[in-house]
């Protein structure tokens with residue numbers, strides 16, 4: 296099991312990484328999930344969105360952000376000219392937690408080498424952390440999401456430093472639409488960063 300994680304660090308392609316994850320049995324989530332939810336979008340994208348965990352729709356279809364949160368994410372991406380042919384979308388854990396509970400810190404830690412290698416292989420200029428678990432996992436910040444959102448954090452790839460932008464999770468925006476305004480601002484910051492203007 297730890298061997299698969301060690302080998303993941305050396306996976307030469309996204310296909311190889313996905314195959315390693317499909318055969319990985321040390322994360323208990325895989326035994327209650329229907330499908331591995333690896334990723335969606337373009338593997339050569341300059342921007343990568345990282346959510347929390349698959350829900351029921353994603354688990355059934357085998358792709359991330361397929362339900363209501365995904366529809367909102369697609370609309371937000373569209374406002375800055377992005378879609379799933381120009382962005383890459385994944386989650387910090389690739390299997391649905393039972394009953395949509397939050398993934399535990401242990402489950403997140405077990406899956407983390409897979410996520411890190413996925414980021415290296417996509418090699419984006421910006422990683423967008425959707426919500427608190429993704430933000431904490433990828434930036435190490437202890438700040439709450441309402442404080443972190445709209446901030447860029449350094450993210451180290453083996454050969455260069457890129458940026459991780461914290462923003463609110465679309466599921467949170469569905470519950471608290473009043474927060475959307477701030478999120479539009481975050482997305483404009485993202486657009487400027489991708490254009491090399493911020």
Ligand code: URA
Nearest residue numbers: 346347348349359360
């Ligand atoms: N919420 C997430 O964080 N990820 C998904 O893929 C769907 C909903």
